[in-house]
Amino acid sequence: MQFRLIPAFLVFLGSYFPLAIILGLQDIKQEFWEKELCHSWRNCVLPSSNHPYLSLSTIAVTLLCLALTIMILRRLRYKYPLTVIESKPIPSELISYSFPYIVSFMGVDYGSAGKIAGLAVFLIWLFLITYRAGQIIMNPILLVMGWNLYEAKVSINHHERIIKLLSTESPTPGTYFCQEVQGSYISMGKRKE
Known part of the structure; x- marks a missing residue:
């Protein structure tokens, strides 16, 4: 998007x-x-x-x-599932x-x-x-509101790739619903099983 x-x-x-x-x-x-x-x-x-x-x-x-x-x-409609394999925080720009x-x-x-x-x-x-x-979505106000940027190794449709993930919680391995905005993914948190 x-x-x-x-x-x-x-x-x-x-x-x-x-x-x-x-x-x-x-x-x-x-x-x-x-x-x-x-x-x-x-x-x-x-x-x-x-x-x-x-x-x-x-x-x-x-x-x-x-x-x-x-x-x-x-x-935002967080409708795209992806599976986080591993992640690490990215220092904010x-x-x-x-x-x-x-x-x-x-x-x-x-x-x-x-x-x-x-x-x-x-x-x-x-x-x-x-x-x-x-980089519009990389916004310092979002940091104050609890959003953080992560580099995550994910599986999307059984294809592994490295992405930027903006999330309200530290992404641990598991499935998340996301939305892609200008090359970065946004998630409100882990999928409820």
């Missing part, structure tokens, strides 16, 4: 929800950070942002995309996802249209590279 361009872009955007939170926190007015910590709900004040529409809409869009990613993974986070600490703010445009072009370029490489 090949991700279509728009769903792939939504999954990609969902992986940057933490970046939207970081940029949103950086956009909070300085006066808020200088106030004392409130000890009673009656004394607490919500922080105000320098660019509320931009920061809140970015957080909302990436949160919605993250929710769609979770929904996509839950709604997070460098491509970490660049935008590093960039966010290098002076990107919602007050500079040029910097926001530059970040947008950078993210679009990164998306195209990730999409063409078939």
Whole structure:
């Protein structure tokens, strides 16, 4: 199964929800950070942002995309059986996802249209590279949600091969129902016997 361009872009955007939170926190007015910590709900004040529409809409869009990613993974039809013979964890390739986070600490703010445009072009370029490489589903947010990437020796239709398997549990030998997405297999866990 090949991700279509728009769903792939939504999954990609969902992986940057933490970046939207970081940029949103950086956009909070300085006066808020200088106030004392409130000890009673009656004394607490919500922080105000320098660019509320931009920061809140970015957080909302990436949160919605993250929710769609979770929904996509839950709604995938895990219908292809494969038998895991052996597996080992693969260290996650997070460098491509970490660049935008590093960039966010290098002076990107919602007050500079040029910097926001530059970040947008950078993210679009990164998306195209990730999409063409078939790595959209390799997403650091999924790690936080309990998904891990494994290299597994499997038997599919009595043919052995080595695959990448994204799974919510460590794949021990046995039969799993999977879905293939851009050359990687996804499993919600072991087949119930």
